[in-house]
Amino acid sequence: MSARVLVVDDIPVNVRLLEAKLSAEYYDVITATSGAEALALIKAEPPDIVLLDIMMPEMDGFEVCRRIKADPATALLPVIMVTALNEQSDRVTGLEAGADDFLTKPVRDLALFARLRSLLRVKMLLDELRLREETSRQMNTLRDVEKRDDLLNGQKILFVGDQADEGELIASIFDENSHADMLTDPGEALEKALAEDYDMVFVSLALSAGDPLRLCSHLRSNVSTRHVPILVLVEESEPDQITKALELGVNDYIMQPINFSEARARALTQSSYRRYHDELRGALEKSVDMAFTDGLTGLYNRRYVTRHLASLAQSQGAEDHETALIMVDIDHFKNVNDSYGHDVGDEVLKEISKRLQLIVRGQDLASRLGGEEFLIVVTNATVENAEGVAERIRSDIANEPITASTPSGNVEVTVSVGVAMRHSTTETPDRQLKRADEALYEAKRGGRDRVVMAA
Amino acid sequence: MSARVLVVDDIPVNVRLLEAKLSAEYYDVITATSGAEALALIKAEPPDIVLLDIMMPEMDGFEVCRRIKADPATALLPVIMVTALNEQSDRVTGLEAGADDFLTKPVRDLALFARLRSLLRVKMLLDELRLREETSRQMNTLRDVEKRDDLLNGQKILFVGDQADEGELIASIFDENSHADMLTDPGEALEKALAEDYDMVFVSLALSAGDPLRLCSHLRSNVSTRHVPILVLVEESEPDQITKALELGVNDYIMQPINFSEARARALTQSSYRRYHDELRGALEKSVDMAFTDGLTGLYNRRYVTRHLASLAQSQGAEDHETALIMVDIDHFKNVNDSYGHDVGDEVLKEISKRLQLIVRGQDLASRLGGEEFLIVVTNATVENAEGVAERIRSDIANEPITASTPSGNVEVTVSVGVAMRHSTTETPDRQLKRADEALYEAKRGGRDRVVMAA
Numbered sequence: 048m049s050a051r052v053l054v055v056d057d058i059p060v061n062v063r064l065l066e067a068k069l070s071a072e073y074y075d076v077i078t079a080t081s082g083a084e085a086l087a088l089i090k091a092e093p094p095d096i097v098l099l100d101i102m103m104p105e106m107d108g109f110e111v112c113r114r115i116k117a118d119p120a121t122a123l124l125p126v127i128m129v130t131a132l133n134e135q136s137d138r139v140t141g142l143e144a145g146a147d148d149f150l151t152k153p154v155r156d157l158a159l160f161a162r163l164r165s166l167l168r169v170k171m172l173l174d175e176l177r178l179r180e181e182t183s184r185q186m187n188t189l190r191d192v193e194k195r196d197d198l199l200n201g202q203k204i205l206f207v208g209d210q211a212d213e214g215e216l217i218a219s220i221f222d223e224n225s226h227a228d229m230l231t232d233p234g235e236a237l238e239k240a241l242a243e244d245y246d247m248v249f250v251s252l253a254l255s256a257g258d259p260l261r262l263c264s265h266l267r268s269n270v271s272t273r274h275v276p277i278l279v280l281v282e283e284s285e286p287d288q289i290t291k292a293l294e295l296g297v298n299d300y301i302m303q304p305i306n307f308s309e310a311r312a313r314a315l316t317q318s319s320y321r322r323y324h325d326e327l328r329g330a331l332e333k334s335v336d337m338a339f340t341d342g343l344t345g346l347y348n349r350r351y352v353t354r355h356l357a358s359l360a361q362s363q364g365a366e367d368h369e370t371a372l373i374m375v376d377i378d379h380f381k382n383v384n385d386s387y388g389h390d391v392g393d394e395v396l397k398e399i400s401k402r403l404q405l406i407v408r409g410q411d412l413a414s415r416l417g418g419e420e421f422l423i424v425v426t427n428a429t430v431e432n433a434e435g436v437a438e439r440i441r442s443d444i445a446n447e448p449i450t451a452s453t454p455s456g457n458v459e460v461t462v463s464v465g466v467a468m469r470h471s472t473t474e475t476p477d478r479q480l481k482r483a484d485e486a487l488y489e490a491k492r493g494g495r496d497r498v499v500m501a502a
Numbered sequence: 503m504s505a506r507v508l509v510v511d512d513i514p515v516n517v518r519l520l521e522a523k524l525s526a527e528y529y530d531v532i533t534a535t536s537g538a539e540a541l542a543l544i545k546a547e548p549p550d551i552v553l554l555d556i557m558m559p560e561m562d563g564f565e566v567c568r569r570i571k572a573d574p575a576t577a578l579l580p581v582i583m584v585t586a587l588n589e590q591s592d593r594v595t596g597l598e599a600g601a602d603d604f605l606t607k608p609v610r611d612l613a614l615f616a617r618l619r620s621l622l623r624v625k626m627l628l629d630e631l632r633l634r635e636e637t638s639r640q641m642n643t644l645r646d647v648e649k650r651d652d653l654l655n656g657q658k659i660l661f662v663g664d665q666a667d668e669g670e671l672i673a674s675i676f677d678e679n680s681h682a683d684m685l686t687d688p689g690e691a692l693e694k695a696l697a698e699d700y701d702m703v704f705v706s707l708a709l710s711a712g713d714p715l716r717l718c719s720h721l722r723s724n725v726s727t728r729h730v731p732i733l734v735l736v737e738e739s740e741p742d743q744i745t746k747a748l749e750l751g752v753n754d755y756i757m758q759p760i761n762f763s764e765a766r767a768r769a770l771t772q773s774s775y776r777r778y779h780d781e782l783r784g785a786l787e788k789s790v791d792m793a794f795t796d797g798l799t800g801l802y803n804r805r806y807v808t809r810h811l812a813s814l815a816q817s818q819g820a821e822d823h824e825t826a827l828i829m830v831d832i833d834h835f836k837n838v839n840d841s842y843g844h845d846v847g848d849e850v851l852k853e854i855s856k857r858l859q860l861i862v863r864g865q866d867l868a869s870r871l872g873g874e875e876f877l878i879v880v881t882n883a884t885v886e887n888a889e890g891v892a893e894r895i896r897s898d899i900a901n902e903p904i905t906a907s908t909p910s911g912n913v914e915v916t917v918s919v920g921v922a923m924r925h926s927t928t929e930t931p932d933r934q935l936k937r938a939d940e941a942l943y944e945a946k947r948g949g950r951d952r953v954v955m956a957a
Contacts, residue, residue, distance in 0.1 A: 048750065
């Protein structure tokens with residue numbers, strides 16, 4: 048997948064060198080020769096990834112990286128530091144500034160392109176979930192504010208490798224509320240990873256009991272482990288293994304012998320992407336739920352049930368079974384509110400919703416249409432089924448007073464119920480709903496606390 | 503990125519051959535030797551992609567493909583047909599059955615892996631948007647029912663190539679309400695693609711005026727054209743060009759000389775993915791909007807404004823400017839409902855919402871708290887600003903009767919307004935809201951149709 052890459056270096060020949068490499072692979076390259084120029088360009092022509100030199104006059108690469116990661120608009124932009132330095136302390140400083148990786152000049156092509164693809168894959172998925180800016184702003188109000196220090200707290204991790212001391216070192220990255228499982232057999236590791244819900248998996252590529260890359264591949268291929276961050280432990284002398292691992296979808300690598308600070312910085316970065324991803328998905332799911340459920344009772348709302356009925360009607364052919372609509376209305380609900388106040392009224396609505404939800408079967412649907420009115424949709428129902436459900440609703444509520452904050456500790460209410468079976472395959476949901484409503488009206492007129500079946 | 507691949511072939515040696523190839527590249531391979539077995543396996547261990555033989559006893563590959571694509575649960579599962587046949591009519595039958603591509607045995611490794619990666623990229627993005635099953639079901643009620651025949655109607659396409667007759671042939675795939683632009687220069691094509699909103703772009707790889715692959719790369723790198731389906735036209739004798747194009751993110755290819763039916767089937771498939779993608783994103787955005795806006799007036803709802811205030815408070819430091827809360831309540835609104843009915847009441851609420859929206863500036867926010875009560879949040883406000891906005895709201899409503907379905911054609915209403923500036927950097931949104939509410943109460947007590955500033 049092509050993408051726009053920003054190359055930042057104060058030495059023009061270095062810029063041109065990387066530009067030529069990337070351009071030959073059909074990346075769209077833009078360039079800057081100072082930190083300030085880079086930051087301006089990021090706003091003007093948003094790149095998908097940044098290759099950033101460290102040693103630059105005025106603003107060095109560390110500072111540029113820090114500013115990119117501090118701005119919410121660009122915090123997710125992947126940054127690879129490219130440098131002549133190969134001091135561990137510099138790598139740690141870079142990673143702690145938020146850099147995603149570190150490549151040493153002269154840059155090996157395979158390593159560069161594998162890294163680009165790997166980081167771009169993650170970015171594309173996140174971009175996809177962020178939707179448009181306005182939506183992203185709305186969803187942000189649903190996200191918890193992320194504390195970077197919290198990211199390694201209470202984590203459940205899996206270490207797969209022969210060296211127990213390496214496992215201990217990895218486990219020590221995480222705080223004491225975390226839990227680490229250590230295994231040496233990749234088959235056993237896969238089984239455990241599928242059964243448990245790990246926050247991060249570490250795989251040593253020096254594993255003797257089987258092929259560690261195959262384990263990574265299986266973890267990526269299974270739906271339940273597809274999104275877990277995987278970090279591989281690898282000898283510095285095995286760059287091709289890193290490339291292969293990144294191509295498989297491994298998120299990052301840690302060089303052996305392990306440096307605590309570097310390993311910790313890399314784990315933090317992965318944990319941070321993971322959490323952001325989970326929060327975005329969570330916020331999306333929450334907002335879809337909110338759009339379709341009633342805030343007070345948690346039942347489906349009128350909006351959802353209306354659409355649901357329309358799509359049922361569309362998919363139902365002549366051979367299909369009947370759909371029953373059961374309309375439920377609390378009798379004299381106004382009296383409850385007037386006597387005990389709205390809070391008690393709300394308690395009653397919630398408790399009745401709970402009882403309705405217990406009565407409906409999995410494929411059926413309970414909704415609150417508004418006020419004290421509910422609608423149950425029962426698919427594939429006979430007249431007897433529907434009448435049975437309706438009668439059970441009525442009696443469940445009539446026979447068991449509702450616990451509420453009243454002097455007596457409860458409220459006695461009854462409901463009236465109207466039921467309409469789908470008349471013919473051409474009947475619209477609106478017409479069927481109207482018949483259920485008329486049956487409900489009959490039940491009210493007949494003295495309430497009763498079920499009436501529409502003709 | 504690794505993934506699970508299902509290989510289906512009735513001849514075991516063929517299965518083993520593909521399995522070995524894929525497994526060596528660390529794909530997770532599952533296998534079936536009949537159509538029925540394949541369909542069962544797809545349910546039991548969902549693969550990410552299917553490699554499907556055509557000639558099989560009992561159920562042939564075309565039928566297996568049709569069944570996969572007809573089931574909503576698996577319609578997005580990419581299918582590559584692998585066959586010894588290379589008859590155009592078979593290719594067309596396969597593509598029309600919904601297959602994503604056609605590979606001829608013996609399968610070239612490069613072509614196979616490029617195709618797998620390209621199809622998996624699209625699938626991963628779609629999977630990401632589908633969220634969990636329940637959410638996906640809810641969102642489906644927001645989608646328009648897709649008619650496959652409609653997919654090539656009213657499309658706006660761009661053809662980039664030297665051969666006008668090829669362009670005409672491509673244009674003829676689409677119905678007469680569609681529009682095709684034809685260009686020969688890739689630079690001009692990029693500019694046009696960035697300016698216009700094309701539904702599909704066709705690029706001939708035999709372009710003489712520049713590098714066609716670079717054009718594809720630029721289209722993929724720009725945010726505004728990132729998701730447009732690109733199909734390249736390529737000579738059958740240039741398989742490496744296909745591989746390269748797929749790696750860049752091109753969606754599909756059409757062999758020259760162009761066969762009308764095959765080109766049409768491929769365009770249909772891409773159009774269908776595109777539409778599904780747009781619908782998913784659209785449904786997500788719509789549901790986020792619905793979660794945060796008031797259904798009647800389109801203003802933000804209480805849920806949103808509450809969260810918005812909380813996040814404002816969190817981000818506001820000592821140096822920040824003031825936030826003003828302006829609470830607006832329609833005077834004697836009950837009389838409107840009682841005299842003219844709820845429909846007229848709703849008209850009044852909508853019209854007042856419209857006027858509020860016209861008065862607030864871009865970064866400010868108008869919301870409906872419920873009933874006839876509204877809240878305006880003005881950031882970076884001085885007392886004078888806030889009072890000015892409040893007074894303008896009051897006078898705008900008092901001076902211009904609201905058009906409504908009443909005997910006189912309108913309704914005269916007034917509003918009372920309470921304004922509270924943020925007291926100190928430690929004041930919570932709740933407390934500030936309470937002061938605005940008290941000011942509103944003062945305005946009501948003082949005779950209505952007036953603005954009161956909280957102390």
